[in-house]
Amino acid sequence: MASGFHAGLEPARQDYPEVTHVSHGYGHHYQQPQPYYSQPYDPPAVPAPKPDHPAAPTPPSSYGGQTVASPFSAAAQPAGAQPEPPARTGRTIFGCSVLVFILSCIIAILSAAVIGLAAATGIEAQRASSASASLDALSASLASGASATASATGAASTAVGIIDDGCSSDPSSVDGTLYTSFSLLGALKFTRYCNKDAPNPPLLSLFTANFGTCMDACAAYTKYVPATSSDSDGGGNTTADADTICQAVSFIPAWTNKLTAERGGAPGNCYLKGGPQNETGLNVPEIGVDCHAAIFTPGV
Structure with missing residues (x-):
């Protein structure tokens, strides 16, 4: 029995796995021990130990959100995974991309240029229209002025024709x-x-309305001027002296205007003349203006 007992004793095995502790922060990781020598049989599977403490929850952020999980916690991303970078966005100006902003500026500049050109064209067209209207008004004024001058000339000619009985x-x-x-x-x-101009010095100078009233004045002179000499026939009758009778007149139409007569040094436009007077004795006027004559013709 005893010999059998001692015979059955075997030395203690030394190839059991050795447990080592590796600290990784919040948990423990067990490393699989390697045998000192090769074993003729497979060792029994050893289950992975559970962590002594559960992963601590992510503390809340002081700004109201959640803090980023620790790389050693269970919420951490797996080893070797890299976070995707945020998508890059192009630069913007006033909410538009740079290209859109540049195109908008070009369109705005072209629009302003077109509007300015249209406004300038409108202003120039208005100025041209105004100048044309002014030219038309000036032409009409000149035409009316020429017409008025012609009318005035015609009226003056007509007036002179009336004044001198049509001699002019x-x-x-x-x-x-x-x-x-x-x-x-x-x-x-x-x-x-x-x-024609009647000769002899004037008996009287005066202003008359026309050639006809000048001859009327000559008749009045003969009627109302008393005789300067008389021949007594015993009956008390007198005869007028030839020098007291108006025998002719000289009439100057231009001197009907007293200002014109004054500038010409003329005391009237109608000059009564004594005799004798006849057609052959009439003179050609040399006074620079028209002059017409009339001779008293008795017995006609």
């Missing part, structure tokens, strides 16, 4: 024709001659 406008129709003075002045007859 149509002398051939007046030369040699008779004029009869006012009936209350004796209805004396006078023969008219255009562009």
Whole structure:
């Protein structure tokens, strides 16, 4: 028994795995021991030990969120995994990309240029229209002025024609024709001659409205001027002296205007002349303006 017992004793085995402790922060990791020598049989599987303490929860952030998990905690990403970088976004200006902003600026500049060109064109068109209107108004004014001048000239010519009985406008129709003075002045007859001047010094100068009233004045002179000499026939009758009778007149139409007459040094436009007077004795006017004559023609 005893010998059998001793015979059955075997020495204690020394190839059991040795437990080693490796500290990794919050947990423990057990390293599989290696045998000192090769074993003729497979060792029994040893289950992985559980950590003594569960992973501590992620403490809340002081800014209201959760803090990033520790790389040694269970929430940490697996070894070798790299976080994806955030997507890169292009630069923006006022919420638009740089290219869109540049294109918008170009479009705005072109639009402003077009609007400015249109405004300038409109202004120039308005100026051209205004200048054209002014030119039309000036042309109309000149035309009306020319018409007014022509009208005034025509009116003046017509007025002169009335003043000189038509001697200035149509002398051939007046030369040699008779004029009869006012009936209350004796209805004396006078023969008219255009562009002629009666000779002899004037008996009287005065202003008359026209050629006709100048001849009326000549008849009045003959009627109202008393005789300067008389021949007694025993019956008390007197005859007028030839020098007291108006025998002719010289009429200057331009001097009907007293200012013109004053500048010409003329005391009137109608000059009464004494005799003798006849057609052959008439003179050509040399006073620088038109002058017409009339000779008293009795017995006609």
